[in-house]
Amino acid sequence: MEPRYERIDVANQELHGEVMVYQHMTITQISLGGARIETGFPLLLDSLHEFRLSLGDLSIVVKGRIVHCRVADVEQGGITYRAGVEFIEPSEHVLAAIKAFVDDIKIDRQAM
Numbered sequence: 001m002e003p004r005y006e007r008i009d010v011a012n013q014e015l016h017g018e019v020m021v022y023q024h025m026t027i028t029q030i031s032l033g034g035a036r037i038e039t040g041f042p043l044l045l046d047s048l049h050e051f052r053l054s055l056g057d058l059s060i061v062v063k064g065r066i067v068h069c070r071v072a073d074v075e076q077g078g079i080t081y082r083a084g085v086e087f088i089e090p091s092e093h094v095l096a097a098i099k100a101f102v103d104d105i106k107i108d109r110q111a112m
Contacts, residue, residue: 022052032098034064034086043069043083051085055101063088 029036035051043049043066052061064085072082090098 020050025051027053028082030098030102032087032090032095032102034067034084037083037085038072039081039083040078042081045069048088049085053098055097056104058097058101060094060097062090062094 023039023041026038027035028038030053035053037051045066045068047066049064049066050061051064052059064087067084067086069081069083071079073080087094
């Protein structure tokens with residue numbers, strides 16, 4: 001099969017890239033504006049990421065910016081990092097899903 005576009009060999013050039021891979025994280029706080037998360041790896045300040053959040057039965061994807069990241073815990077199994085994420089231009093669908101999730105948590109707590 002003939003390639004659709006011609007590829008050029010770049011063996012003599014410095015050409016690097018990155019691959020995005022979803023990694024496990026724990027969400028410890030959430031609001032319409034962002035979240036506090038814990039990961040097993042550091043996140044760079046001001047870096048942008050897409051986050052897949054499981055809000056009960058619903059899964060959403062939202063873009064976020066890392067506003068802080070620090071070591072939260074050191075154990076024999078590794079280091080836990082705590083980071084603050086600011087959501088960037090979430091869609092109305094995403095905001096509605098987060099609001100419904102937060103409202104459900106508040107209702108559950110009041111019933112206790």
